[in-house]
Amino acid sequence: MxxxxxxxxxxxxxxxxxxxxxxxxxxxxxxxxxxxxxxxxxxxxxxxxxxxxxxxxxxxxxxxxxxxxxxxxxxxxxxxxxxxxxxxxxxxxxxxxxxxxxxxxxxxxxxxxxxxxxxxxxxxxxxxxLYVNHLSCSMHDVIRSFAQYMIKDEALIVHDGDIDNLTNPHSQKFLRLSIETNHLQSGDIDWKSLQGQKSVRTLISTIQIKMKPSDLLVTFSGLRILHIESVDVAALVESLHQLKHLRYLTLVNANISVLPENIGKMKLLQFLDLCRCIKLVNLPDSIVKLGQLRLLSLPEASMVPRGVSSLTNMRRLCMFRAHMDGDWCSLDELGPLSQLRFLELHQLENVSTASFAANARLGEKMHLIRLLLYCTSKMRYDGLVKKKEGVSDEEQQRIEKVFNKLCPPPGVEYLEIKGYFGRQLPSWMMSTSMVPLNNLKTILFHDLACCAQLPNGLCQLPSLEVLQVSRAPCIKHVGTGFLHAATTSFPRLNEMILYGMVEWEEWEWEEKVKAMRRLKKLVLKKCRLRHVPPGLASNASSLKILCLQHVKYLSYIESFPSIVELTVNGCPDLERITNFPNLQMLTIVNCPKLKVLEQIASLERLILEDYTMLKLPEYMRDIKPRHFQLFCRLWLLSSIAAGQSGTEWDKFSQVEHVKAYARDGDNSRKWYVLYTRGDNCKLDSNISSSTIFEGNLIIFYGGCTRI
Incomplete structure (x- = not known):
């Protein structure tokens, strides 16, 4: 119609x-x-x-x-x-x-x-x-240009060519200034050059502005928003209290160690972001007088004075450290903050007793949407537990009791737990006592140093869409408790990432157990899984993307009718991939034993990367992708460049489009071969006889080195 x-x-x-x-x-x-x-x-x-x-x-x-x-x-x-x-x-x-x-x-x-x-x-x-749930967006240049044209009479976006608009004392007066790095260098603009813009309400600068000890903020008496990035704003900070109308303040990489006590006079301040002021440790007592604060984002090393319980308008509290001694704010002061939508707690290992956690009253915060619970990680870079930071039984029991009291409210949608070192995850995640977290959509676990099993209550969550476990070295077996036979498990799960479970060898899943019917993406990375369970292939009928990276001992993958995109990377024992009837894109990286590719008739694109192989694999004769992209050593690329007279011709000649590359010492794609079958088998390359000689030398000297 x-x-x-x-x-x-x-x-x-x-x-x-x-x-x-x-x-x-x-x-x-x-x-x-x-x-x-x-x-x-x-x-x-x-x-x-x-x-x-x-x-x-x-x-x-x-x-x-x-x-x-x-x-x-x-x-x-x-x-x-x-x-x-x-x-x-x-x-x-x-x-x-x-x-x-x-x-x-x-x-x-x-x-x-x-x-x-x-x-x-x-x-x-x-x-x-890169971000889930539309957490961050960008604006196309054409749309941005239109919007900036429409706002040109009241806003100035300063690049290198616009400095004169600021430094000229007779320049147009603007309500909003945005200064961003392009060809500008730190110090190209000094604070004095901004003084003429007395009507400005918004000042955003992502470039370091040159400042002097005498510089003040009093000129900008109408400022509502101030975002500045500078190495030295001590003088400006002293005059912050003069900005009577300021609602939003962000200081980035500011070289300050204290805030002035008179910051409490900024009665209209609603958003205060100090998280990237790495030298700022002690916050002034008067900060708890900012009764209109809706957001407080703290530096990593900061100490918050007592009295935070009075900030009842708070919606987002970020990087709050759980101190339990001295004159600093403790976890139990969070109890009255009933309007919180976002809460990020750090160093929870410092909480001495579970009663402090209970007094935070997380379960009563009915507006809370995102909850982040962090302990200091006890794990090394390689994903194993630091030996010198062994965890005692007493520590494990205490942290388990603390987390048992940090049960989120029913409305929470996002939960992240990091650095937890109890033997088992909180009781409110277990099936026998599962709190009805019916709105929970995303769960992320990071650095579970001592947990031996995944909680058995997650599969009952009706809204769970994303589950990620990163670095859990004590999990060796995922058993039947992870999936319940009595009901359909993980009814809405869309994406699951299991990464760094370095001792995980077995995944038990009976085919009759119904689960993960909506799963679209599965990533298994850095584990010892020997077999992908048959229940996964038969149940996950919506699975489109499967990524297997550094999975030791896995010898075959078969019978996934729904998968469209498959990546296998660093799987040393993988020998065959069979029965992927709808597979369109296949990426193979460093899988030296892979010999068999069968029943993948819909393959559109194959990406193969291996800088050790001397010839193309034999399975290339059995498949017919439309596009083939190869990253290999120079010697093999030279054989491909030989075309019909070379030994590799019959392995790639049936492909419609081939792009093959070899890298030089700095890992750039220095040499290439391009082939198009439909254009009279046209082959193009920048490899010469001297290049082939160079490739021979590389192999010769490499061989001597190995000997």
Missing amino acids: LKDIGLKIIQKCGGLPLAVKVMGGLLRRRGESRRDWEQVLDDSKWSITEMPQELSYAVYLSYQDMPPHLKQCFLYYSLLPQNKTYYAHEVVALWISEGFVDGNSNDLEELGINYYKELIYRNLIEPDK
Whole structure:
């Protein structure tokens, strides 16, 4: 019904993918009626003349369609420096500080996240795939240019060519300044050059600004947001209390060891991020007078004074260390902080008794979404326990009791436990006493030094989507307790990563046990697993991606009908891969014993990396991928470059496209062979006879070295 209009809209977008994408984001908000789409097609804004030609009219239509509050948030996003990762909660904090989020004080963060999601739905910002749950996004250069054009009268983004706009005393006055590293060097801008911008409300700088002892902040009396990165801001810090309107303060790599006692006078401060001030140890007593604080992110070595219990507006508390002596804040002061959405606790091994943990009343914090519980790791870099830091029975029993009292509330969605050294994980994760954590979507375990088994209650969690275990050297066996036969286990699990379980040899899973029906990605890394259980292949019918890295003793993988992408890396005993009927992409790295590839008829792309092999493997004759990418030693590459007269021709000639590379001493791809079967078997290479001679020398001297 709408196809004809849609094609006309695409034509107006000039066929540009970004414009089409943004227009799709607009149309999905307009509805599915023909009239709505015709209004977009006939909109007069397609032909607006005052906008520069290089900017996108599709973005302009999307911008004009937004309500006023969302327009402000969108334009502000374009000011954020591209050389820094901004997380969703940081962006929302900036919006709140500028007054763009209009709502009840209790739910400003939730409203801000909805605005953030709306920009994603409109395809105006794009989630970074490195982060789950849209935790971080980027903005396309074209969209950024449009937004900066629209905000040009009130905001200045300073690069190397814009310094004159600051240093000229008669320059335009701006409400917002964003200074980011491009060709600018530290010291190219001094603090005095900013003094003329007396109307500024936002100052964000990711470059070190040259400062003098006499520099003060009093000039910027209207500042609401201050983010600065500098090596020496001691003078500025002394005058912080003069910023009566400041809502947001972030100091990065600031060379300060103390904060002034008068910081407590900043009554409107809502967001205080000091986590990268590595020399800041003691926080002033007056910090607990900042009653409007919604976020406090602490330096790693900081000591928090007593009285934190009075900060009842707190939504995010990051890097809170569990001190239990002296005049510093202890864990039990967190009890009254009922509005917390995010809580990150460190050095929990310092908690002397379980009663302190109980007094924190985590289970009563009904708004808590993300909970991070950290102990100092007792493990080495190689994933084994540090011998000189052996764990006594008394220590293990104490930490188990402490964690048993740190049970999260029912609404928590994200849980991370790191450095825990009890023999078994908290009782509230066991099936017999499992707390109804019905909203829990992500669980991450890191550095479980002494745990001998995975908890048997996780499989019952109805919303669990991501499970990751990193470095658990005492787990040797994953038994039937991990999966329950009575019900479908892990009903919504989407991704599972088991990494660094270096002694793990056996995974017991009976085929009749129903589990992991929605699992799409599985990563097994650094373990001794001898067999992939048959139950996995028969149950995980949605599994698309399987990655096996450094799995010792595994000799075969077979019968995974749903897998589309398979990676095997550093599996020394792997001999055969069979019956992957839908496999499209296969990556093989350093698997020297692999001899058999069978029943993989749908293979589109093969990536093979091995710098020790002298010839292509024989299984190359039995497969027909469309694309083959090879990383090998120079000698083998020279044989491939010989083409039809070489010994390897019949192993790759049936492939449509081949890209093969050998590296030189600095690991760059110095030599290559490119082959296209459909173009009269065209073969291109930069290997010459002298290169082949060089390859012979490499093998000769390498052989002498081995002898």
